[in-house]
Amino acid sequence: xxxxxxxxxxxxxxxxxxxxxxxxxxxxxxxxxxxxxxxxxxxxxxxxxxxxxxxxxxxxxxxxxxxxxxxxxxxxxxxxxxxxxxxxxxxxxxxxxxxxxxxxxxxxxxxxxxxxxxxxxxxxxxxxxxxxxxxxxxxxxxxxxxxxxxxxxxxxxxxxxxxxxxxxxxxxxxxxxxxxxxxxxxxxxxxxxxxxxxxxxxxxxxxxxxxxxxxxxxxxxxxxxxxxxxxxxxxxxxxxxxxxxxxxxxxxxxxxxxxxxxxxxxxxxxxxxxxxxxxxxxxxxxxxxxxxxxxxxxxxxxxxxxxxxxxxxxxxxxxxxxxxxxxxxxxxxxxxxxxxxxxxxxxxxxxxxxxxxxxxxxxxxxxxxxxxxxxxxxxxxxxxxxxxxxxxxxxxxxxxxxxxxxxxxxxxxxxxxxxxxxxxxxxxxxxxxxxxxxxxxxxxxxxx
Amino acid sequence: xxxxxxxxxxxxxxxxxxxxxxxxxxxxxxxxxxxxxxxxxxxxxxxxxxxxxxxxxxxxxxxxxxxxxxxxxxxxxxxxxxxxxxxxxxxxxxxxxxxxxxxxxxxxxxxxxxxxxxxxxxxxxxxxxxxxxxxxxxxxxxxxxxxxxxxxxxxxxxxxxxxxxxxxxxxxxxxxxxxxxxxxxxxxxxxxxxxxxxxxxxxxxxxxxxxxxxxxxxxxxxxxxxxxxxxxxxxxxxxxxxxxxxxxxxxxxxxx
Numbered sequence: 067x068x069x070x071x072x073x074x075x076x077x078x079x080x081x082x083x084x085x086x087x088x089x090x091x092x093x094x095x096x097x098x099x100x101x102x103x104x105x106x107x108x109x110x111x112x113x114x115x116x117x118x119x120x121x122x123x124x125x126x127x128x129x130x131x132x133x134x135x136x137x138x139x140x141x142x143x144x145x146x147x148x149x150x151x152x153x154x155x156x157x158x159x160x161x162x163x164x165x166x167x168x169x170x171x172x173x174x175x176x177x178x179x180x181x182x183x184x185x186x187x188x189x190x191x192x193x194x195x196x197x198x199x200x201x202x203x204x205x206x207x208x209x210x211x212x213x214x215x216x217x218x219x220x221x222x223x224x225x226x227x228x229x230x231x232x233x234x235x236x237x238x239x240x241x242x243x244x245x246x247x248x249x250x251x252x253x254x255x256x257x258x259x260x261x262x263x264x265x266x267x268x269x270x271x272x273x274x275x276x277x278x279x280x281x282x283x284x285x286x287x288x289x290x291x292x293x294x295x296x297x298x299x300x301x302x303x304x305x306x307x308x309x310x311x312x313x314x315x316x317x318x319x320x321x322x323x324x325x326x327x328x329x330x331x332x333x334x335x336x337x338x339x340x341x342x343x344x345x346x347x348x349x350x351x352x353x354x355x356x357x358x359x360x361x362x363x364x365x366x367x368x369x370x371x372x373x374x375x376x377x378x379x380x381x382x383x384x385x386x387x388x389x390x391x392x393x394x395x396x397x398x399x400x401x402x403x404x405x406x407x408x409x410x411x412x413x414x415x416x417x418x419x420x421x422x423x424x425x426x427x428x429x430x431x432x433x434x435x436x437x438x439x440x441x442x443x444x445x446x447x448x449x450x451x452x453x454x455x456x457x458x459x460x461x462x463x464x465x466x467x468x469x470x471x472x473x474x475x476x477x478x479x480x481x482x483x484x485x486x487x488x489x490x491x492x493x494x495x496x497x498x499x500x501x502x503x504x505x506x507x508x509x510x511x512x513x514x
Numbered sequence: 515x516x517x518x519x520x521x522x523x524x525x526x527x528x529x530x531x532x533x534x535x536x537x538x539x540x541x542x543x544x545x546x547x548x549x550x551x552x553x554x555x556x557x558x559x560x561x562x563x564x565x566x567x568x569x570x571x572x573x574x575x576x577x578x579x580x581x582x583x584x585x586x587x588x589x590x591x592x593x594x595x596x597x598x599x600x601x602x603x604x605x606x607x608x609x610x611x612x613x614x615x616x617x618x619x620x621x622x623x624x625x626x627x628x629x630x631x632x633x634x635x636x637x638x639x640x641x642x643x644x645x646x647x648x649x650x651x652x653x654x655x656x657x658x659x660x661x662x663x664x665x666x667x668x669x670x671x672x673x674x675x676x677x678x679x680x681x682x683x684x685x686x687x688x689x690x691x692x693x694x695x696x697x698x699x700x701x702x703x704x705x706x707x708x709x710x711x712x713x714x715x716x717x718x719x720x721x722x723x724x725x726x727x728x729x730x731x732x733x734x735x736x737x738x739x740x741x742x743x744x745x746x747x748x749x750x751x752x753x754x755x756x757x758x759x760x761x762x763x764x765x766x767x768x769x770x
Contacts, residue, residue: 320577391614395676398572399627399683400604409626414617512617513665 098491105488107206108481113266115140116185117203120282124196125274136262143259146252148188151177154246172240176215183211184260196278203282204481205263212257216250271485279445280469280482287448288486291362291459292431292493294449295441298366299373299430304423306370307377311419312407314378315385335375340435342372347439360458362449365441372436373426380422384415414512417505424501428494434463444468462490523548523687523717524569528583531561531568533576538564540741541583546734551709551718553732553749555725557764561741562721566689568592569719570606571599587687604631607680611692613672615664615679620656623664623675627683642682650678651708670701677708681716688712690720694727706731725765729753737761 115136121127154173158166177187185201186193193199202208218237221230238250274284310331318324346368350356356364388411396406412419442464449459466486469479522545531539538561546552554562567573568585571592585592592602604627615623624643628634634642643660647653652674656667664675673693680688690709694702709718709731722728728735729749736746737760745752745761756762763769 389614391610391612392616394572394575394610395614395616395679396626397575398570398603398608398610399630399679400600400602401630402600405630409630410616511663513663 101484101487101491104481104484105491108271108485108488109268111266111268111481112205112263113268114201114203114205114208114261114263116201116261117266120200120203124277124282125270127270140260140262143256144184146256147180147184147249147260150246150249150252151180151187154244154249157245169241169244172218172237173246175218176237176246179211179215183208183215197281200282202261205261207478208257208261208263212253216254272489275447276445276482279473280479281475285462285465285482285486285489287446288460288462288465289489289493290448291442291446291461292463292490294362294454294459295365295369295437295461296427296431298362298454299369300423300427302366302370303374303377303426307374307422308381308412308419310374310378311381311385312412315382316403316407316411331375331378334371335379338435339372339433340438342368343436343439346371346436351440357456360439360441360443361456362441362454362459363456365437365458365461368436368440369430369433372433373430376426376429377422380425381415381419384418384422385411387418388414417509417512420505420508421501424497424504427501428497431494431497432463432490434467437461437464444472462486462493466490522546523588524719525586525589526583527586529568529585530582531564531573532580532582533564534578538741539568542743544736544743544746546717546719548717549714550733551713551720551731552734552736553728554719554721554736554738555723555728555764556738556744557769558723560738562738563691565738566691566719566721567608569687569689570603570608572603572608574599604683605685606687606689607683607685609673609676609680609688609690609693612696613669613676615667615672615675617663617665619661620664620667620675621660624679624682627679631683646678646682649681649712650674651704651711652678668701670697670704673697673701673705674708677705681712685716687717687719690718692721692723695723702727725753737764739764 115133118128118133119137122130122133158169158173161169181187181198181201183201186199202211216237217234218240220233220235222233223230225231236250238247241247241250268284271284272289273286275286276288277283314324314328318327346364350364350367351359351361356367392410392414393406396410397403401409441458442461443458444460444465446458446460449457466483469483469486470476473479524546526542526544526546529539529542530537540561542565554566556562564573568581569587569592573579581593587602587606591597616626618626621643624646625639628639628642644653644657647656652671655671656662656675664672667675673696677688677693694705697705706727709720712718713733720728720732722731732749734747735749735752737744737752737756737758739760745756745758747757752761753765756765
């Protein structure tokens with residue numbers, strides 16, 4: 067009986083473990099799938115003629131002759147639209163004032179939507195903002211704009227029991243009988259000819275700077291900023307962390323002072339990241355004046371403090387795990403304690419130390435709160451190396467938040483937000499993968 | 515000069531060792547002969563390893579330990595304030611009970627000690643490694659795979675590697691703390707042969723709980739019991755005509 071009970075227990079234990087792994091994988095999938103599918107949309111999409119025109123004029127990419135030719139073709143397809151518009155405006159002038167007013171308002175709306183869709187209307191003055199100089203660069207966004215042109219949103223408050231319902235009203239019906247009525251079906255049927263969508267692989271999303279608050283362009287400043295901040299944090303935290311770990315594991319005498327030190331390190335590990343951010347602002351910027359205001363230097367220093375406890379802990383564990391027989395052998399051959407640490411202890415503890423470092427790297431790359439006050443700005447250009455000492459920078463984690471909440475046109479740039487998220491996730495994933503591989507290689511070399 | 519007319523390499527004068535309040539080595543006064551093999555035997559916990567590790571000050575690593583009395587190496591006080599421990603440990607090497615090669619290549623294991631004490635050209639280093647491995651009787655087995663990781667060797671080979679590593683820094687004394695207790699009989703026999711070969715070139719002090727090994731390998735034997743040195747003398751005589759009753763009881767297996 068006992069054997070059967072044990073078998074049942076074993077099987078249920080295995081079953082529970084398998085279920086836990088499956089559950090975890092599913093949640094990971096649920097989390098990552100939309101990130102990947104929508105994030106890839108920032109790289110793979112159907113780009114319009116406006117996209118290619120922008121690439122040529124702003125980034126100097128593409129064949130000028132091809133683009134010019136395309137502009138002509140597209141212009142020909144669009145001409146009927148503009149002709150219908152001017153014909154309707156003439157019709158308006160001859161209309162009675164009451165009808166005219168209603169149409170005028172809606173016409174203004176339609177014209178501004180057309181500008182967003184196709185770009186500046188012919189004969190108009192050069193727009194000030196870059197986003198007004200181009201139409202939709204992405205076909206999926208163009209279709210959304212088309213929908214807004216074809217149907218207007220109205221609120222129906224007739225049902226008193228519920229809040230207003232959103233109803234779509236066909237504009238074609240609204241303009242029935244006018245010269246503008248045929249605009250809508252023409253637009254619907256010929257939009258692809260006016261924008262010529264083509265499958266585009268915009269890998270330069272990663273290397274282009276952003277234009278006009280991320281309306282166009284890529285996310286290179288954010289990526290570079292994240293790289294600067296992470297590398298800076300590592301440069302500051304790694305030496306201090308490893309030296310502290312060596313002291314704690316090899317040279318500390320275990321007295322009251324050392325216990326206090328350990329308590330401090332543990333406490334530091336539990337401080338909320340936003341407190342780090344405020345501390346960074348108060349100490350590095352306002353007190354030490356490392357920089358006049360926000361800068362990559364201050365941000366890196368703050369991030370370094372954040373990851374320091376992790377590095378110290380992981381390194382100390384790794385150092386303590388080295389068999390003391392290695393240390394004895396080294397000392398018995400006439401190595402001073404410091405040389406023993408440098409030539410035998412540290413190399414043997416390297417896999418563990420590296421793991422701690424890479425985990426911290428992933429954390430530093432993704433932390434938002436510490437850089438809010440110390441380093442991050444919403445719009446910026448890629449910094450040169452020496453500028454990092456005094457200049458702030460955009461960074462992936464914070465700009466994701468910023469673009470998703472405080473941007474003027476959050477819905478317009480969804481693809482950029484998801485693209486940033488995908489990039490950040492991939493960056494951290496790649497870092498961790500590199501760590502695992504590096505650690506495996508070193509372990510193998512040491513095991514013989 | 516000690517009682518047997520040998521020149522002394524290590525001299526203990528009323529030497530004691532304490533782990534905190536516990537006195538593990540009690541007032542030992544004895545010379546250890548140069549370039550001979552001396553075995554320290556005794557039951558478990560009698561302080562033989564402690565005494566051995568006191569000679570090259572490896573017990574310094576243990577917190578709360580202290581010594582009393584004097585121990586001299588070539589007339590110099592080992593526990594004196596001006597003694598350089600690093601140099602001491604170069605001149606007095608040690609082989610441990612469990613083989614402990616570094617997780618490095620065979621070559622780098624042997625070269626490690628040599629590299630600690632000065633810069634050497636690659637050729638000189640190569641020569642030192644070869645000589646040490648030959649002296650330890652391991653050269654033929656590993657000469658084609660010096661770059662292999664030392665942990666890939668068998669237990670007996672690893673221990674010979676550790677001996678070669680200790681010899682590479684050119685010590686005067688080699689301390690061995692139960693060097694064969696973790697090895698199989700064949701590897702044990704090889705190490706015992708090795709000790710016989712090293713005799714005359716190095717002073718060897720070997721701690722062993724195996725009396726037969728002491729009888730086979732050593733010229734002089736010291737018998738410790740509960741921290742006290744009960745008897746010391748030439749091995750041949752001690753095993754046939756021990757002077758102290760305790761010694762005789764231990765050797766005939768009446769206790770320990």
